[in-house]
Amino acid sequence: MQAYQRREKVTAPPSHCASLLPTIAAAGYGGTFPQLARREGHRWAFKAPATICYQDANGRLISLEATVLDLSAAGVGLLTAEPIPQCAAAAVFVPIRRFEYSANVKVVHCTAGEDGYQIGCEFVVCEE
Numbered sequence: 001m002q003a004y005q006r007r008e009k010v011t012a013p014p015s016h017c018a019s020l021l022p023t024i025a026a027a028g029y030g031g032t033f034p035q036l037a038r039r040e041g042h043r044w045a046f047k048a049p050a051t052i053c054y055q056d057a058n059g060r061l062i063s064l065e066a067t068v069l070d071l072s073a074a075g076v077g078l079l080t081a082e083p084i085p086q087c088a089a090a091a092v093f094v095p096i097r098r099f100e101y102s103a104n105v106k107v108v109h110c111t112a113g114e115d116g117y118q119i120g121c122e123f124v125v126c127e128e
Helices: 014-029
Strands: 009-011 043-055 061-072 075-080 089-096 099-112 117-123
Touching: 043 075, 075 099
Parallel strands: 009 099
Antiparallel strands: 043 061, 043 089, 061 075, 075 117, 089 099, 099 117
8 A cells, every 4th residue: 555645744654653752742741641551562541633534346446534642662552533444544634733744554453442543553664
């Protein structure tokens, strides 16, 4: 899947995603980021607006508003109003002040809940 282009984009390499937490905090989202239950790696609770874009089975580009729920060096957890197919290749965009951070992801799971769909995404490292 080709990368989606946005203006004033700042791409954060997935291997440095956890290091973005202080940057995001300094950008106005403030507060502490509580560490969530340990899985394979540390995850931090985080709430920020986001957009996730992917192609549906018919090849149409779908863009959904989302909320970032948590962040780790390996991936990001989102909340959306609509489901996203498991294994879908997507791009996530998180605007922070005048910049927009982005990452290519693979949807690992999509779970229905009371507030919407919890989407678990794994960062995809693109070889150049």
